[in-house]
Amino acid sequence: MRKSNAKERILETASKLFHEKGYSEVGINEIIETAETAKASFYQHYPSKEALCEAWLDTVHERSENHRSDIVDSEQAPAEKIESYFRDLESFMVNSNFRGCPYSNTGAVTDGACAGIIGQIQDHKESIRQFFRSICMQQFEDAAKAECVGDHLFLLYSGSTTEAQNLKDIWPIKVAQAVAAELMKS
């Protein structure tokens, strides 16, 4: 069952633990024990805990980009694309036990130092913002309005994720879904 590749095992383990408990609540020891690796093996592949965090965020970003690309490239109407996105967001929250956005959670404990991580967070968030805007561009003739609705959707996505995590309840996502659907009608 155990993968032969230690680097992958470490990354997968860390992904799970970082997401579940938060970056600063997970120690190297816990990671290597769960991944069944030696400590030095870890540092063979990742120069530091922070570097592992960056690698993890990279994979999250890539999956996120792929997911959004799939939606963008799909044959759905713009409103349906937004609907899909929020439906998937709901599944994500439920499946991850309401642990919310890995980027926001990591940003909560990496201010100051960690310039690399902060950059990743900004890039990721900006990329999601553009996702919403680009879909709105398809829906609304007025570019200014498209941008405005896009940013609005972005805030709904973020707020509903944050509060579903805080409240351990799915209702914020449901509200966001309803509001988003309404927005795309106009």
Add this chain to the structure above:
Amino acid sequence: MRKSNAKERILETASKLFHEKGYSEVGINEIIETAETAKASFYQHYPSKEALCEAWLDTVHERSENHRSDIVDSEQAPAEKIESYFRDLESFMVNSNFRGCPYSNTGAVTDGACAGIIGQIQDHKESIRQFFRSICMQQFEDAAKAECVGDHLFLLYSGSTTEAQNLKDIWPIKVAQAVAAELMKS
């Protein structure tokens, strides 16, 4: 200038540090050194770091409640109250160097083990939700609509705070302000 009261000094120091760096990034040592207290004095007043965190969140909650009470009790029209709230949110973000919501930030590194903190987070957030809803009740005759707009505003508040922190930029707040103003017109 140093306050004579050790308990207060500890709480104020912790408030500053927890907010600036995140709960898990601040150690007891840093707190007592900054507060110029002995270690055992700390445990005289607070049984644990977690208890101090709860005390901190309590003060944040109290200030927040007072702030919102002031708005609610003010003579402004509902739309103006919302406007006030988001204007103050903007100041808060700028003044706190874009460190965002103490509750969300703490929730990002708190798992099931900290039942007390999680409860506080939920109470605080629910209280803000009700704040928005109650103002909307004044604005909209339809109670269902009021609730809906209230929750919508809640998500805008949360999303704009989260993303202003992530992006280290005030634009999400600005967007939320504009959207909120629009919402209160209908």
Add this chain to the structure above:
Amino acid sequence: MRKSNAKERILETASKLFHEKGYSEVGINEIIETAETAKASFYQHYPSKEALCEAWLDTVHERSENHRSDIVDSEQAPAEKIESYFRDLESFMVNSNFRGCPYSNTGAVTDGACAGIIGQIQDHKESIRQFFRSICMQQFEDAAKAECVGDHLFLLYSGSTTEAQNLKDIWPIKVAQAVAAELMKS
């Protein structure tokens, strides 16, 4: 038998180990195990291994200064003072199993960083140089000659210590004794 004071126990243990094996060959673990202390107790008293090294060198320096003061203040003739010094050096080398000068040994592995330690080494050595010079001042009318013989004795002290350590043999000290005696006659 065990001293109640952990700080002293740590310093004494480290003094022994650093001298016997060399600064870089002794780990914190070995120190605290030998001193029967917890690791955190160590860091309560010394902020770092390097700081402990400095504290150790301080005690060596102080003992050395006292020793040399005793000689200087004694009623012996200058030549006898020098004789005393080299006789004590012989005892020191034998008693310390030919481990030589703690300062030179530490300097061998602390180049680059460790500015504090390097400063201590220089101060210590300069202080010994002045010790020789001051005694020579009592013996020789010509100040220039006194300085010259003083420095000469300084090199004999250093060379004999170094080579007794390298060769694990006392003959270099014996040679230095003879030469020094000769020098003080002229």
Add this chain to the structure above:
Amino acid sequence: MRKSNAKERILETASKLFHEKGYSEVGINEIIETAETAKASFYQHYPSKEALCEAWLDTVHERSENHRSDIVDSEQAPAEKIESYFRDLESFMVNSNFRGCPYSNTGAVTDGACAGIIGQIQDHKESIRQFFRSICMQQFEDAAKAECVGDHLFLLYSGSTTEAQNLKDIWPIKVAQAVAAELMKS
């Protein structure tokens, strides 16, 4: 520019690093990275770090022997030979940034466990002692005196090297030069 021979590259790199920072301050990783070799390639050529150290000391010894042979075999008078030696010592100290004798520096962090290295140190030092004695044999008819002056020069060489390293200053070498010149006159 990179040598094709890995073994040589490793030895040269280690020579540089061991001398500059001290044996115990240089890790295998730093060596192989600087030498651009794989870790296992290192152990193909050298069974251990200690063995590499011995190989390094061997090259130092060989260069030293050649240097001294050149002086011994030269057409200079004995006093000039001594003068040459100390002049070269001055250059060596300046060029090596006052890092002093590789043997003494290694001995400072090597205990009984490294019998091989200790033997090398003793052989090297004894060989230098004999170098001084043999030149003195040419100068002085009295064999006993020759031995005595030879050992004296040996201590001057060692002490001046040690203290130039400690003090990061060339004056000890200068003093040794002057004293040595004087000694060779008598």
Add this chain to the structure above:
DNA sequence: CATGAATGAGACTTCATTCAT
């Protein structure tokens, strides 16, 4: 010959907490 992954042991340091005074 050369290689990169893997390792157990240990490096130095800090954690939140308790105890004796």
Add this chain to the structure above:
DNA sequence: AATGAATGAAGTCTCATTCAT
């Protein structure tokens, strides 16, 4: 109420070495 010393556990990271390819 206040203090500084003491602690076990855990933190991140590096050591010299070996192994399979």
